[in-house]
Amino acid sequence: MTKMQGIVLNDASPQLRNDLPIPPIGAGEVLVKILYTTVNGHEIDLATDKAMQFLNKLMGARGDVKTGLEFSGIVESDGEVFTTGDKVLGYVHLVKGWKPHAEYIAIPEQYLAPLPASLPVTDAAALPMSAMTALVALRDIAHIQDGDSVLILGASGGVGVMAVQIASILGAKITAVASAKHHELLTELGADTLIDYKTTDITQTTAKYAMVLDLTTNYRFKQIRHLLDDDGYFIPANPFNSLLDMLRYRKAVRWLYVDKGDSKMLAELVHWATTGKLKSIIDSQFDLTDYKDAFDHAMSRGKSGRILLKIGEDV
Numbered sequence: 001m002t003k004m005q006g007i008v009l010n011d012a013s014p015q016l017r018n019d020l021p022i023p024p025i026g027a028g029e030v031l032v033k034i035l036y037t038t039v040n041g042h043e044i045d046l047a048t049d050k051a052m053q054f055l056n057k058l059m060g061a062r063g064d065v066k067t068g069l070e071f072s073g074i075v076e077s078d079g080e081v082f083t084t085g086d087k088v089l090g091y092v093h094l095v096k097g098w099k100p101h102a103e104y105i106a107i108p109e110q111y112l113a114p115l116p117a118s119l120p121v122t123d124a125a126a127l128p129m130s131a132m133t134a135l136v137a138l139r140d141i142a143h144i145q146d147g148d149s150v151l152i153l154g155a156s157g158g159v160g161v162m163a164v165q166i167a168s169i170l171g172a173k174i175t176a177v178a179s180a181k182h183h184e185l186l187t188e189l190g191a192d193t194l195i196d197y198k199t200t201d202i203t204q205t206t207a208k209y210a211m212v213l214d215l216t217t218n219y220r221f222k223q224i225r226h227l228l229d230d231d232g233y234f235i236p237a238n239p240f241n242s243l244l245d246m247l248r249y250r251k252a253v254r255w256l257y258v259d260k261g262d263s264k265m266l267a268e269l270v271h272w273a274t275t276g277k278l279k280s281i282i283d284s285q286f287d288l289t290d291y292k293d294a295f296d297h298a299m300s301r302g303k304s305g306r307i308l309l310k311i312g313e314d315v
């Protein structure tokens with residue numbers, strides 16, 4: 001077998017193809033059979049935003065836009081760390097390389113962590129990219145510690161539900177901004193103060209924060225600046241929208257881009273997941289044949305957490 005099924009974006013429209021090559025295994029990589037992956041708005045944003053396409057090409061994206069950011073799966077080749085039959089979870093470089101909306105992916109081993117039997121393959125697929133992004137922003141960039149106040153804009157989304165839980169693990173005081181229907185869930189996940197963006201304009205509020213994490217990509221630094229402590233950080237999830245602010249206010253506006261494989265950090269997140277500190281929030285699940293519905297749903301408003309796409313059987 002040399003061909004596989006996988007999704008490729010044709011303009012902004014996803015297409016399931018059955019003639020994609022099974023990726024060749026590069027140096028330092030293993031082949032993984034994908035079990036579950038998630039569907040996010042990220043790829044459609046990429047396909048519809050010419051400026052993002054240009055920047056992605058500059059950063060090394062080549063050829064068709066393939067989709068998917070995170071997955072659970074089974075290793076199908078022998079590497080240095082993993083061997084055939086190992087269950088894993090992993091994420092991908094946002095720009096370069098193969099993507100997991102396909103039956104197989106070839107992936108550097110540092111983007112993977114072992115998947116323990118106690119973590120369901122569904123929950124595992126919903127964790128890697130969202131939780132890594134949240135942890136990098138909160139701990140590596142903003143150095144959030146016990147007692148710091150953080151404001152999370154877009155707290156009900158895939159990254160947001162992880163950011164609330166990880167901020168809680170780090171001991172932060174959390175203000176979560178999301179529509180009212182998600183407030184109960186976000187309180188359960190650890191949020192202290194809830195704000196409904198449909199009734200309150202956060203830019204008109206006055207509380208101060210050590211960090212504002214914008215997962216909505218709606219806000220610019222000038223709207224948020226007065227909400228930051230003197231040495232506070234504004235971290236926009238789409239850094240490309242804030243490049244000029246990053247140059248001008250380099251101490252306050254920080255670059256978030258999860259591109260490095262870090263199995264150690266991923267394993268730490270898995271440990272939190274298996275010890276009950278970090279929970280995957282699954283909005284809905286689709287089969288690969290229903291991929292168009294999954295993408296339509298990913299584009300809709302009002303979801304919480306991640307949309308799962310089932311690719312392979314766990315046998």
Ligand SMILES: NC(=O)c1ccc[n+]([C@@H]2O[C@H](COP(=O)([O-])OP(=O)(O)OC[C@H]3O[C@@H](n4cnc5c(N)ncnc54)[C@H](OP(=O)(O)O)[C@@H]3O)[C@@H](O)[C@H]2O)c1
Binds near residue numbers: 042094133238301305
């Ligand atoms: N820089 C990186 O390394 C990196 C890595 C991964 C992801 N990302 C980016 O991070 C962003 C978030 O990703 P995601 O997967 O969490 O997306 P998502 O699941 O679509 O979440 C975005 C959330 O924002 C909410 N929202 C929209 N407008 C809002 C507002 N004005 N106030 C508060 N909430 C609002 C939406 O809620 P409603 O639907 O209820 O409106 C939605 O739940 C995306 O832009 C993604 O591309 C960046």
